[in-house]
Amino acid sequence: MLGFIKKDLLIVKGNLKTFLLIFVFYAFLAYTGDVDITFILPFLSVMVMMSSFSYDAYNKWDSYALSIPKGRENIVKAKYLVTLILITITSLLVLFLFIFLSYIKKEPLDLDMVFSTFIGNIIGTVLVECVMYPIIFKWGIEKARIAIFALVIIFVVTLGFLISKVDTINLNLVFNYLFKYWYIFTILILLMSLALSIHIYRKKEF
Amino acid sequence: MKKAIEVKNLTKEYKDFKLDNISFTLPVGTIMGFIGENGAGKTTTIKSILDIIKYDGEIKLMDKDNKNEALKDIGVVLDDAFFPEILNAKDINTIMKSTYQNWDSKLYFKYLNDFKIPSKKQIKQLSKGMHKKLEIAVALAHHPKLLILDEPTTGLDPVARSEILEIFQNFMVDPECSIFISSHITSDLEHIADYIVFINEGKILLNEKCHVLLEEYGIVKCKKEELENIAKEDYIRVRKYRYDYELLIKNKKEFKKKYNSEVIDKISLEELMVLMLKGE
Numbered sequence: 001m002l003g004f005i006k007k008d009l010l011i012v013k014g015n016l017k018t019f020l021l022i023f024v025f026y027a028f029l030a031y032t033g034d035v036d037i038t039f040i041l042p043f044l045s046v047m048v049m050m051s052s053f054s055y056d057a058y059n060k061w062d063s064y065a066l067s068i069p070k071g072r073e074n075i076v077k078a079k080y081l082v083t084l085i086l087i088t089i090t091s092l093l094v095l096f097l098f099i100f101l102s103y104i105k106k107e108p109l110d111l112d113m114v115f116s117t118f119i120g121n122i123i124g125t126v127l128v129e130c131v132m133y134p135i136i137f138k139w140g141i142e143k144a145r146i147a148i149f150a151l152v153i154i155f156v157v158t159l160g161f162l163i164s165k166v167d168t169i170n171l172n173l174v175f176n177y178l179f180k181y182w183y184i185f186t187i188l189i190l191l192m193s194l195a196l197s198i199h200i201y202r203k204k205e206f
Numbered sequence: 207m208k209k210a211i212e213v214k215n216l217t218k219e220y221k222d223f224k225l226d227n228i229s230f231t232l233p234v235g236t237i238m239g240f241i242g243e244n245g246a247g248k249t250t251t252i253k254s255i256l257d258i259i260k261y262d263g264e265i266k267l268m269d270k271d272n273k274n275e276a277l278k279d280i281g282v283v284l285d286d287a288f289f290p291e292i293l294n295a296k297d298i299n300t301i302m303k304s305t306y307q308n309w310d311s312k313l314y315f316k317y318l319n320d321f322k323i324p325s326k327k328q329i330k331q332l333s334k335g336m337h338k339k340l341e342i343a344v345a346l347a348h349h350p351k352l353l354i355l356d357e358p359t360t361g362l363d364p365v366a367r368s369e370i371l372e373i374f375q376n377f378m379v380d381p382e383c384s385i386f387i388s389s390h391i392t393s394d395l396e397h398i399a400d401y402i403v404f405i406n407e408g409k410i411l412l413n414e415k416c417h418v419l420l421e422e423y424g425i426v427k428c429k430k431e432e433l434e435n436i437a438k439e440d441y442i443r444v445r446k447y448r449y450d451y452e453l454l455i456k457n458k459k460e461f462k463k464k465y466n467s468e469v470i471d472k473i474s475l476e477e478l479m480v481l482m483l484k485g486e
Contacts, residue, residue, distance in 0.1 A: 003305030007289070010300065014292040014328075052290075059329075060287035067256045067282040067354075068305055069274045205259040206287075 004065070004078030005085075011052045012086070019044060027097055031104075045086035046128055049079070053141040063206040076137065076197045080190070083129050091121045119182050126186050130193035137200045208234040209269055210352045210384035211255060216263035218250055225250050225408040227263070232401070234351075235381045237374070239395035239416065240388040241479060242405040248388040249285055251405070252356050255386075256282065268352060278306065281345030285356040288341055291330035295323055295340055306348035317343035321369075334361040342370060346377065353377065355387040359394055367391070371398055392475035396420060402475065404482065411482055419478060424458040424470040427451070436465065443485030454481040 012019070022044060056062060065071040095118055102109040131151060136144040211232040218225040225247045232238045242248050254261040257273055267276035289298055295318055303309040318325055321339040329337065338361055345353060353374070359367045371394055377383055378398075389395055395402065395416070402419055404412035412419075428436070433444065433451050440461060441453040455461045458470045473481075 003301045003303075006304055007293070007297075007301045010293055010297045011290055055290035055292055059290045060284075061290055063253070063258050063287035064282070064284055064289065066258045067277065067280070067284070069277040071277075072257070203260070206253070 001070075001074040001078050001081075003068075004074050005082055008049075008052050008078060008082040009085070011055055012048050015048070015051060019048060022047075023093065030097060031101060043125065043128075045083065045090045045125055046132070048086055049083055049129065050141065050145075052079075052082075053136055053144075057141045060206070062204075066206065072201060073198060076133075076194070076201045079133065080194050080197070083126075083133075084190075087122060087125045087129075090125075091118055094118065094121060116179065119179060123182055123186055126190055130189050133193055134196045134200055137197045137204065209266065210234045210236075211238075211354075211386055212264075212266040212269075213251070213255065214264040216251065216254055216261055216265060218254055218259065218261045223247070223250070223408060225254070225261075228405065228408070228410050230403050230410065230413055232384055232386055234384050235378075236400040237378065237385040237387065237398050238401040238403060239392075239399035239475075240386065240403050240405065241390075241392055241395065241475065242388075243479075243483065244390075246405045247408040248405060249356055250408075252284070252354060252386075252388060255354060256280075278308070278348075279351040281348065281350035281353045283338075283341045283345050283353075283355045283358045285360075288337070289329060292328055294328050295325040295343075298340075298344055299325075302344065302347065308348045310347055310349060313349075314343060314347035317346060335363060335366050338362055339366065339370070342373065346373070351380075351383055353383075353385045353387070355385065355389075357389055358387065359389060359391055367394060374398055392479060396475055404479065406483060412478075416475075419475065420473065422457055422459075423473050423478065424455050424461070425473050425477060425481070426453040426455055426461065426467060426470050428453065440464065443481045445481055445485040452481065452485070454478065454485060 062075065065075050095114065098114045098117070099109060101107075132144065132148055135147050135151075138144075139147065209231050211230075213231070214229050216225060216228045223245070228247075228251065230238070240248055240251070250259070253259045254263075255265055255267070256277075267273060268279055270276040289301075293301075299309075299311050299314055302314075303311055315325070317323075318340075321336070321343060323332065323336050323340050323343065329340070332340065338358065342355075342358060345355070359370055362370065374385055374387075375398060378385065385398075387395065387399070399416045402412065402414055402416050403410060426441070428451050429449075430451065433453070436453065441455050443454040445452045445454075454473070455470070461467060462470060
């Protein structure tokens with residue numbers, strides 16, 4: 001599996017210039033105060049993984065990888081592990097950016113806000129990728145793009161509906177609860193998604 | 207007899223194609239050429255052997271029940287599947303040395319050097335020939351005992367093809383090694399194959415030792431009146447041309463003896479394929 005992890009990380013390395021440019025661009029916007037970088041940066045890991053899936057599909061990597069011992073199970077596990085590595089890196093980048101910006105702007109660092117942003121990023125990104133991956137493994141990256149787009153719309157509309165209908169205080173309670181047990185919640189979602197993806201991939205043909 | 211590949215009653219059905227109950231065995235220490243038209247079922251067979259697709263039937267590799275164990279000793283070149291093109295040959299070494307216990311970086315870079323493949327150039331920047339050579343270098347660098355090759359010489363010029371064939375012949379110096387190779391370039395197979403399996407529309411038309419095909423099979427050209435005097439069981443296929451007929455016969459010696467025929471041409475695999483498919 002280490003080989004498959006390295007493969008995805010080498011793809012990231014191949015696109016590093018582009019991702020660094022995006023990072024610098026958003027860091028600049030964060031400095032000027034126009035854009036909330038905290039939300040955007042971790043989603044860079046989503047972009048990175050999507051591009052990795054695209055390269056795999058374009059070069060029919062999956063077919064080739066299945067001729068490697070334990071390819072079928074390790075491909076899926078490696079994708080999840082690389083995702084976790086990237087989410088950790090991008091979340092840490094946000095953390096450092098907060099510290100850096102508060103230093104150069106000479107503003108006090110709100111540790112509570114920084115921590116909740118850090119946790120929120122991890123939960124949000126894990127959730128998005130955990131929904132995406134079984135879809136990608138099932139239908140491939142091209143069809144999955146449409147499905148993911150539809151899911152995002154459904155998610156936003158549902159959230160909007162909930163916020164308008166449900167008492168905001170109740171929603172805050174739910175979010176607080178999630179934040180309190182974020183690690184259990186995240187690990188649970190991750191394991192469920194991984195199990196589903198492995199199940200899908202075991203049956204998949206190329 | 208030790209078997210490198212044993213395929214029994216392999217069946218795979220798609221909407222518009224069926225691989226129909228095919229069986230063959232590749233003995234260890236031999237090369238099997240797998241020939242057939244486009245869409246005949248060659249790649250489907252190879253994908254089944256490697257578990258890339260699901261199938262009915264039984265496939266055993268290297269006499270092992272566990273396919274994952276067998277895959278450790280198998281090198282593969284697939285027709286159109288490889289590493290993501292953004293990577294380079296050096297990256298592949300980094301990946302594969304964490305994947306195969308037997309990965310030999312020294313041997314891999316020796317192949318890259320011999321094939322003149324730049325190690326830091328992205329795969330997408332390589333010529334088609336170089337791309338294929340890189341695939342072959344990757345397939346060989348973990349000291350496999352069995353090579354499964356889907357069109358490995360396609361897109362290569364004659365010099366490169368001859369280099370590759372020489373590598374395959376060197377690989378076969380070890381009597382424990384075997385090659386299963388599908389190819390359109392049947393002339394390549396004539397030089398190296400011990401067995402030829404000919405597949406058409408998902409069925410095996412022919413499974414024979416290569417030297418038997420090349421030495422015992424033959425082509426007889428004759429006129430219509432001569433054809434009428436030849437028993438149907440004495441030829442496999444007949445193809446009608448404008449002025450004469452071409453017969454594919456199975457045993458040149460017997461045919462010569464029976465019909466006192468003066469001219470029986472040697473047959474190439476290409477002619478055999480064409481006659482089998484176009485003849486009646």
